[in-house]
Amino acid sequence: MNKEQRLKKRHNAEKRFKLYGLTSILLAIFFVIFLLNAIFSKGSGAFLKTTIDVEVNFDADTLELSESPPLEDLENTDYYELAIDSILKVKKVNGLTEEKLLINLFSPDYEYEIRNFLLDNPKALNQTTVLKLTASDDFDQLHKGNYPRELPEERRRINNFQLNLYDELVNEGKVNKIFNSYLFTKGDSRNPELAGIGGALVGSFFTIVITLLLSFPIAIAASVYLEEFAPKNKITDFIEININNLAAVPSIVFGLLGLGILLGTFHLPRSTPLVAGITLALMTLPRIIIPCRASLKAVPPSIREGALAIGASKVQSVTHHVLPLAIPGTLSGTIIGLAQALGETAPLILIGMVAFVVDIPSIPTDPSASLPVQVYLWSEQAERGFVEKTSATIMVLLSFLITLNFIAVYLRQKFERKW
Amino acid sequence: MNIIILLLVTIFSYLSFLYGRSRIRKITSTQSIKINALPNYYGYYLALWCALPALIILLFWSIFEPAIIKYLISQTLIQNDLNYSSEQLNLLYQKIRSLYEGNFSGTLTEEIKIGVKNYENLQTIAQNSKIVLLLSTFIAAISYGIFRISKNNKARHDVEKILTGLLFVCSLVAILTTMGIIFSLLFESLKFFSAINIFDFLFGMNWSPQRAFVSDASAITALEYENLKGAFGSVPLFAGTAFIALIAMLVAVPIGLFSGIYMAEYASSKVRKYSKPIIEILAGIPTVVYGFFAALTVGPFFRELGEKLNLEVSSESALAAGLVMGVMIIPYVSSLSDDVINAVPQSLRDGSYAIGATKSETIKNVVIPAALPGIVGSVLLAVSRAIGETMIVVMAAGLAANLTINPLESTTTITTQIVMLLIGDQEFDSPKTQSAFALGLTLFFATLILNYIALRFVKKYREKYE
DSSP: OOHHHHHHHHHHHHHHHHHHHHHHHHHHHHHHHHHHHHHHHHHGGGGEEEEEEEEEEOOTTTTTOOSSOOHHHHHHSOOHHHHHHHHHTTSOOOHHHHHHHHHTTBOTTHHHHHHHHHHHOGGGTTSEEEEEEEBOHHHHHHHTTOSOTTSOGGGOSSOHHHHHHHHHHHHTTOEEEEEOTHHHHOOOOSSGGGOOSHHHHHHHHHHHHHHHHHHHHHHHHHHHIIIIIOOSSHHHHHHHHHHHHHHHSOHHHHHHHIIIIIIIITOOOTTOHHHHHHHHHHHHHHHHHHHHHHHHHTSOHHHHHHHHHTTOOHHHIIIIIIHHHHHHHHHHHHHHHHHHHHTOOHHHHHTTTTSOOOSOOSSTTSOOOOHHHHHHHHHTOOSHHHHHHHHHHHHHHHHHHHHHHHHHHHHHHHHOOOO | OHHHHHHHHHHHHHHHHHHHHHHHHHHHHHHOOOOSSOHHHHHHHHHHHHHHHHHHHHHHHHHHHHHHHHHHHHHHHHHHOTTOOHHHHHHHHHHHHHHHHTOOOSOOOHHHHHHHHHHHHHHHHHHHHHHHHHHHHHHHHHHHHHHHHHTTOOHHHHHHHHHHHHHHHHHHHHHHHHHHHHHHHHHHHHHHHHHSOHHHHHHOSOBOGGGOOOSOTTSOOHHHHHHHHHHBOOHHHHHHHHHHHHHHHHHHHHHHHHHHHIIIIIOOHHHHHHHHHHHHHHHHSOHHHHHHHIIIIIHHHHHHHHHHTTOOOOTTOHHHHHHHHHHHHHHHHHHHHHHHHHTSOHHHHHHHHHTTOOHHHHIIIIIHHHHHHHHHHHHHHHHHHHHHOOHHHHHHSOSSOOOOOOTTSOOOOHHHHHHHHHSSOOOTTSHHHHHHHHHHHHHHHHHHHHHHHHHHHHHHHHHHHO
């Protein structure tokens, strides 16, 4: 091998090496895009729901109501007859079996949807209105093109009769897609088309507020002590080692801590945002303390010395000068810590937040779900509609995380100081 | 109740702040002496005397009240019938509590009714004595505070001392958390190890906790004991955990390391500026999202691919879980190794270039060997993340504990089993529940040791170049 060949070989090796690096980066970026694309393409459908137009005649006699009934009566009267009658008028069908098949086109909540409409518009009594009733999950998926209608009939839950009904309704323009407000207002449900993340949103909100209220003040106090006041001795060394270790302890261990101590010893209520908030606060604490200390450390000693020189005490120099300068820096670290806590699932599962909760919690000691746990719960469900719902929940969760991270970046850039 | 007390404490603290401030002003205006601190500090001083003792009492009261009431109730129950085992007592107490709280279900016995009456009585007594204690402490503390103020004490000095003390207490929370973790894990684990030999747990080859059904924990029959002994061998879990972590590292280390190298050595600042945040998105995505992705997209994809190739691939294969976990870990490896490589002094590179090496030769022969301890440290940190990772394996890896090295089969991990043992309603005193804590303890120590070693590596590396 002569000189030129050797050089060429070495330069080729150089090119290859560079290519490996580039490929790795492109691969990593590809994963990001692929992952987000897989979630978003599946989830975007859940923001719309399929409805079927039904003409409802709110006849006071059928509803056994007086001519101008009080709201209470409107709420308590039986809407079942009216609902079934109106639905059966959508298409002409013969016999009980066919009637049942037609009714199955609709989500089982039709009765309440009709009731809620009348409660919102009491003037509609004795008038005929076209309502958009929610279609059942299978037809929702069919209309969104996710249902395999090519399958032979015996392998489908929708039979040919229903398929024909559906096609005719589509041709008449009675099947529509509208914005799915249930997704944000309802709690969990066994029926995908009626399930929403309202409960999970409120649960996550309570949880994160408790986490913030507990972890932020304690983290600031601890960082101030360790950076400004702590004497260099064994106790403070031990505290430091502890903080660094805790930051790396797997989150599931904090779940065991919550289960063993908060639920087992203190008998706090299971499945509640209160316990979740405390558990996540303990987990987040070291993750906030570390950036807080960094931002305190970044305040130059001249500030402290200046304060001390004009007669301030040590505490005054910290509370009047160092802390106000360091707080903006600590905020972005705190927000990133909270964003991690918001996406945390495993500890919440252990403290029982996997319970099936239909009601939307009103106080932090009500049983509740949270966004990431809702993702986990729905991902275990077999119905096709839940796949869409899960992806949509992830989209909502990710949009919160992205917003939080943007706020953190913005704060960092806005308040970043070069001393 | 507690909320009202807290509210009152806040109001009274504010009032005592105002009082303390005006008090010292009055003293100085009438006696024309020099005060030792700004008037505000006397206000703070009195407010602290008002709030702190009350809060401390409230805290300890809330911690100890349930335990004491439980003890007293148990005593009366024992007096009626001496033959109760501690489990039965616990159960009875739970029933009494739930009846008191109004969500009782099951049969009501006379005993429970009496117990609830007792419970109610004790609650009222506790309530009243709490209020009396709080009030008397408040009066004593506030009078002492006022007495000190009228002596013109060094209020700022005292306030600052208390403040520093409070800060110190806050920094102790980290230690308390660690202690809480260790105690809660150890406590349940010890109960577990009293039923199952620790060596059977650590070296047993068979994990099937569903077999460990015990009718009565206090009287385990010989057959049940044999069953128990064979049910909690955790070697398959350790193996599964290590195996999935290995697959994850096989993905994350090459990609992460090469990305880190490229970012540190080759990339223009523009490429760096955009690609680094994009890769770090991977670290910000919640793990439950990866789990969903693995279970729904990657797992089925591998199974279909396997069908085409005539391979039998489980839909919960270790490969799918490991691969997705690897993707999750890429940014940890890449950004840490990026930092580490950036910290290698330029002089080393310049020396290598000076004797004619190409850039890649410099990286391979000079930069990486110099940065090796740091890289090893970051890889170890990534490993510790991988074995502690829960949601991906819960959602995408299997539940059955197979001892296998075939990545296409399903395996299970420590974290998966902890979740599976503790999900839903569980009875607290069964070996099944306790075994989850024993697994947690092993996991805690494994990650602790890994982190310790990793940090030692990184520290040593830093010392070398700083």
